Amino acid sequence: MAQFISNPLWAVSLLWVCIIQGSAVAWGGAQGHHLKPFPLCLFSVVLIADRRYQKKDSVISSVHTKVKGISQTEARIWDTVEYTLPIQGINSFFVLTNIIKTENQVQGLCPETGKCVNYNTTIKTCEVAAWCPVESIKKAPEPAILRSAENFTVLIKNNIHFPKFNYTKRNISPDFNISCTYNKNTAPHCPIFRLGDILRASGENFSEVAVQGGIVGIEINWDCNLDKWLHRCEPKYGFRRLDDKKTNEALYPGNNFRFAKYYKQAGGKEERTLIKAYGIRFDILVFGTAGRFDFFELLVYIGSALSYFGLAQFVVDFLITSYSCRCFKYNPVKEYYIKKKCEMVPGPRWTLLYVTFVDEPHIFMIDKFLRTSLQKVKGEVIHRNTGDFMRAAKLQLQHPDEVVSLLGDSEEVHPLQSQGGPASSSSSSSCERPAWCSCGKCRPAKGYWEQLCCRRKNGACITTSDLFEHLVLSRPMLKFVLLYKEPLLDLNGEACNRKFRHCAYKQYIHWRFGEEDLEERALIPNCCRWKIRDAFPSENGEYAGFVKKA
Template identity: 40%
Template sequence: MKSHISNALSDFFFEYETPRQVLVRNRRVGVVCRIIQLGVLAYIIGWVFIYEKGYQSADTAVSSVFTKMKGVGYTSINGSERVWDVADYVFPSQGDASFVVMTNYIITEGQEMGTCPELHGKHNCSTNADCEGGSFKRTGHGQMTGVCVENKTCEVLAWCPVEDDHKIPDPPMLMSAENYTLFIKNSVTFPLFGVSRSNLVEDIDAAYISKCLHHPDDAPLCPIFKLGDIVKLSGFDFETIARVGGAIGIVVDWTCNFDVDVTHCKPQYNFHGLYGNAAETDKAKASVGYNFRYAKHYMDNKVQKRTLLKVFGIRFDIIVQSLARKFDIIPTLTAIGSGVGIFGVATVVCDLVLLYLLPKRAFYKNMKFKYTDTHVQHDSELLGLEKSDYCNLEANARQVQGTGQSNDPDSEAGSTETEVSKVRVSYISYKK
């Protein structure tokens, strides 16, 4: 018992098992194998390492955006002149990453709470019975009092006079917005790599900012943008989008490779028109452009009044897109390991071709697999040999068969079993 345990331990620690390999000389299978291997190699080098950069680890940034508008607008309505500054045409005024610049408006001044006729088309009526007192409609301006006034509309309790927004000013009231400028300040931090960057990179200082204006080719790093240029680069027409409003996305792209100096990590600005193009002026569409309302309240002779503005404007959404990469041994080894594993596909495919598709598949199957049949034990006893001696005899016969084969890789002449049978018959004749 002790010797069995000792032998088992000895075999476990001091023996090495290796798979059996068969060298097959077949042109078709060889070509298939090399094509598959080249395809896998191209995938690993071209896609995994070059395109996907599988040898690097990646991180996205934590970002902060600050904006500031500059510019002055001018309007003259019925001889009433007005200058519009940043506090009047930017909503909200805190410098967020998402804001609206007013380009057109409908103003209703001197509104106060009271009763007045509803706007035509909202609550038309013929008699008081058509105006249900105490009710209101979703599209109306107030609560109906139950009275049908002379202009054949229902009287409502609302901010009077009610707003008339049927006619949108054309051309836009603030076409001067085309010359406004937008300053974007953006800071990003990549926590995984401990790197912080700002769009005010090394070459940008106060003197440069004071005179630069962003241009995709001449000044790609300048953080000051002219609104007319933004609209043009987004693919829109300024007058069209200014009349009814729209939305534009400004993408600040931080795609960085920290295998080189961090000073090469610089932002790229891209502009995308979200809605507000010429096709959206089609009257068949349910909602065209972008607008909202806001009111300025004040007291006049102890009466609360307000000035209501329906604002049409361009909504700007500043989106920070980031991806930084740097060499890392762990993803590199992972990519190499997975690639080496994929090389096994060539072996599987070639085995399928050899064993199931080629005309001489039976011969290749006999060469690839070694069967442990009971005839070994039976024949060794018949010949009066030890099992190990019989196996050596059979191996020698296989070697004789191998040297006697022709160079034709697909030849089946002189099979192993035939040679073994010959040796077996010769030995039995000798014994007799």
């Protein structure tokens, strides 16, 4: 445990994760929901895996190579001086694998191309001033002359430097074993490489590439962690072919160039041997970065993560609504903020219903599966919002005194609200009255959602009110409302009762619920529904009833 705490990286990471997760738990408890841990885990993984807490620097390097090996062919013995030619580029070395020789060349007029002259008495030819004889046009020998060069080895010395951290290192360790040979598994840090192994690691066959030559890259990657508690700075080697090896796509496939060796004949005339050299050029590519812990880099990453994941708003909300700290005491402002920010909005579920009773002042929202009569279910109270129903009612009346006498006192249903005791004697017989009915006007119903009375306690039914008669059942009122919406509506047809009946349903809902947005989920009491059906009966005696909305 002490070793874990002494590691600043793990300590900082653990502290940060604990702060975020603790805040998430507190916030989830206060708001009644839980935050998903995936963004927090992703943040922690990126912080550690990508070392975002470190300051970075790019590598500066120098490379030096030495090739060793001897090859014997049919004609001669080849040593390092002969097959290793001068460097053709930065951080590169070239190994000769195949040649075409044109020997004993001297300057003169060659019978090849140019001026047409007599070659002899019967043949004419073109001649040109050049080194004669000119180079013969022929393919590279197969197999390659120096195909055994795959057994040659190369020692690569690589020194690196990271200027920001003033850090220098090389790929040869003090306890370097000069007899080792690089192997990815058994000797991954050995700087001595066999040429055949390099080609094999790049997916090529040395004997095939040796015929026309090629270019192979040796990659040295320095990915260094310079933190004291996790120090690591060792090279990783990789190999790949860089040139285009396809003959049909490359204009000049392979890798070759020409050079000459000059001599003086006995008479002082200059002579040379032209050599077309094929070989493999090895380019050493060094790249890498080093990192070291930096507190400001950590702060910058935390700030960007807060912004990216939207945690800034989360932290502010937590500070505003927190009750865990002494400095954040309860006050009405915080309570109001929580209610406004986390107000619950019920979704479109068929279990959502709205009901109202004549002896209750509020609307009730039912959002649960019914396991008994709807009359017995207690819902959440919703305050009633009055609509413009009274205006539409007043437009229908022609005389002001009628308005005063009928609607001037909109509290006419108040006696119905306060009236208790047994139901009206004019109700249906007790054998037909359901157990859940309180007004004596309801009829038996099978569905739980249809077992709803107009009142909670026993008393007079709302259908006995004059307002119900004039606002819901009045044919002139219903006709006015229908024509107000559709002036050319035909109300004399066979299906006129259906139009009046559905309009009466809506009239009742607007009267008792006061909000049009509750219309599709507002339930009409059983007694009111049958009162409307009796006033505007169906032609075939069938009714669809309330349809549950999905």
